[in-house]
Amino acid sequence: MKNIDPTKTEAWKKLEKHFLEIRELEMKNLFQEDPQRSEDLKIEWEDFYVDFSKNRITVKTQEILLKLAEECGLKEAIKSYYDGDAINKTENRPVLHTALRVPKDEEVFIDGKNVIPEVYQAKDKIRKFSTEVINGALKGHTGLAFTDIVNIGIGGSDLGPTMVTESLKFYKNHLNLHYISNVDGDHVHETLQELNPETTLFLIVSKTFTTQETLSNANTARDWFKKAAPSEAVSKHFVAVSSNIEKVKDFGIDPENIFPMWDWVGGRFSLWSAVGLSISLAVGFEQFDELLMGAHEMDVHFKGADLKDNIPVNLAMLSIWYNNFFKAESEAVIPYTQYLQKLPSYLQQAIMESNGKSTDRNGKPVSYETGNIIWGEPGTNSQHAFFQLIHQGTKLIPADFIGFKHSLHNDKDHHQKLMANYFAQTEALLMGKTAEEVIKELEEKNLSSEEIEKLTPFKVFKGNKPTTSILINKLTPASLGKLIAMYEHKIFIQGVIWNIYSYDQWGVELGKQLATEILTEIQKSDVQNHDSSTKSLLKFFLK
Numbered sequence: 352m353k354n355i356d357p358t359k360t361e362a363w364k365k366l367e368k369h370f371l372e373i374r375e376l377e378m379k380n381l382f383q384e385d386p387q388r389s390e391d392l393k394i395e396w397e398d399f400y401v402d403f404s405k406n407r408i409t410v411k412t413q414e415i416l417l418k419l420a421e422e423c424g425l426k427e428a429i430k431s432y433y434d435g436d437a438i439n440k441t442e443n444r445p446v447l448h449t450a451l452r453v454p455k456d457e458e459v460f461i462d463g464k465n466v467i468p469e470v471y472q473a474k475d476k477i478r479k480f481s482t483e484v485i486n487g488a489l490k491g492h493t494g495l496a497f498t499d500i501v502n503i504g505i506g507g508s509d510l511g512p513t514m515v516t517e518s519l520k521f522y523k524n525h526l527n528l529h530y531i532s533n534v535d536g537d538h539v540h541e542t543l544q545e546l547n548p549e550t551t552l553f554l555i556v557s558k559t560f561t562t563q564e565t566l567s568n569a570n571t572a573r574d575w576f577k578k579a580a581p582s583e584a585v586s587k588h589f590v591a592v593s594s595n596i597e598k599v600k601d602f603g604i605d606p607e608n609i610f611p612m613w614d615w616v617g618g619r620f621s622l623w624s625a626v627g628l629s630i631s632l633a634v635g636f637e638q639f640d641e642l643l644m645g646a647h648e649m650d651v652h653f654k655g656a657d658l659k660d661n662i663p664v665n666l667a668m669l670s671i672w673y674n675n676f677f678k679a680e681s682e683a684v685i686p687y688t689q690y691l692q693k694l695p696s697y698l699q700q701a702i703m704e705s706n707g708k709s710t711d712r713n714g715k716p717v718s719y720e721t722g723n724i725i726w727g728e729p730g731t732n733s734q735h736a737f738f739q740l741i742h743q744g745t746k747l748i749p750a751d752f753i754g755f756k757h758s759l760h761n762d763k764d765h766h767q768k769l770m771a772n773y774f775a776q777t778e779a780l781l782m783g784k785t786a787e788e789v790i791k792e793l794e795e796k797n798l799s800s801e802e803i804e805k806l807t808p809f810k811v812f813k814g815n816k817p818t819t820s821i822l823i824n825k826l827t828p829a830s831l832g833k834l835i836a837m838y839e840h841k842i843f844i845q846g847v848i849w850n851i852y853s854y855d856q857w858g859v860e861l862g863k864q865l866a867t868e869i870l871t872e873i874q875k876s877d878v879q880n881h882d883s884s885t886k887s888l889l890k891f892f893l894k
């Protein structure tokens with residue numbers, strides 16, 4: 352991968368100049384001046400329609416942004432990514448979650464070895480196991496079929512599977528899925544109290560099998576289980592997904608019941624591996640595989656499409672435009688379906704753990720902004736919560752609006768209302784409402800001129816707020832796979848342009864280390880040397 356300071360490129364300098372021409376432009380005028388705008392700034396691909404035209408760009412902006420991508424070596428970087436080069440340099444690993452979703456006859460080499468047979472061996476194990484649990488062939492220790500599945504994991508070993516299971520709830524079978532992640536004992540105990548140990552299956556998901564939260568929860572679950580069942584029964588009710596075989600065996604899990612993970616798949620990109628076992632249990636292996644195949648289609652698109660027609664490339668470059676030139680601090684993701692309610696929190700880890708970095712690939716501090724802050728909630732709920740700030744606040748918040756042509760329960764009336772809101776919000780954010788329009792409206796309501804004068808400033812909407820509409824035919828396992836892969840590639844591209852390493856997460860270590868030390872102090876009731884604030888808080892806690 353090239354190692355380039357993006358701010359030193361020709362394209363960046365052009366963008367700085369171009370920004371001065373663009374920043375005051377009103378999108379609504381751009382639409383009026385250019386009848387082709389919505390055609391030129393959209394991509395239709397398979398069941399996706401992605402409209403970039405409600406962004407503060409012109410075709411020229413797009414051209415320079417794509418030049419920046421080229422100057423930063425994006426095309427070569429994409430090749431390195433798919434070829435399995437060790438692009439995660441600080442951990443000396445390739446980044447190959449894309450290999451988990453290729454068709455069986457393809458080959459992907461790591462250190463000269465084709466890893467696809469291993470991937471398919473694991474997929475077969477997932478298929479067999481989930482099918483037998485779903486159809487009741489695999490039973491608990493008293494001969495009863497499983498009714499409840501508990502996934503114990505955190506971060507990437509939780510967020511992806513939870514989000515996908517929730518998103519595909521419509522396709523779910525009879526099994527009840529539970530996710531325990533937080534080390535907060537109230538989380539595990541609250542969940543366990545509903546369960547019957549005879550019919551509960553635990554999946555302990557941890558790549559390292561050293562994560563404090565996961566091991567504490569797994570131990571608590573095992574203790575709870577052993578209160579009701581003999582020790583030998585543990586092997587029938589506990590399985591693990593991990594790359595740390597020794598530690599899993601130490602925990603008491605049958606080696607036959609270990610599903611593999613590889614160090615070339617990062618935790619936050621691992622839902623496509625056996626980390627997604629709970630997804631396969633919830634919706635069946637066929638649908639899990641469709642999710643993977645959808646993601647693969649997006650991989651093929653990303654790898655092969657010209658930069659101009661490339662959905663992840665355009666999304667990523669727009670995000671850089673707002674982050675680095677408009678100085679927007681955050682981005683909102685607003686899915687117009689309740690099923691995608693967990694997508695924003697999943698994306699928070701994927702995006703913020705990846706690109707929340709301030710050291711460039713030379714080990715030097717970056718002189719420009721990186722990682723975006725991601726947040727969001729489904730529409731229309733979010734309209735009644737934080738949209739006020741997006742419409743009339745002081746901050747610029749570019750937002751992705753994700754909508755679907757068809758609903759899943761086919762309630763036409765509800766879906767028309769939902770989608771009317773989807774279209775109305777992006778139009779309102781674009782057009783705003785002028786003082787003249789406000790005055791006219793108030794006059795029609797027969798308000799006095801005094802009242803009109805007083806109220807008008809509060810009722811004006813500046814508009815010109817950027818949105819990208821991602822309109823998809825229907826929420827299916829395949830379209831969800833495409834959507835997730837789209838964001839994964841966006842993360843990769845932004846890491847390339849910002850010249851940072853997106854695939855490590857050293858920033859989560861310090862807090863973990865300190866927590867281990869403080870835990871000993873709490874257990875011994877012996878507060879050691881800390882800053883005076885922490886010391887006082889600890890003393891108050893222990894008193």
Ligand code: F6P
Binds near residue numbers: 506559856859
């Ligand atoms: O939050 C840090 C992190 O390492 C994540 O990247 C990872 O997804 C999570 O912890 C869980 O790790 P593990 O799967 O090893 O338990």
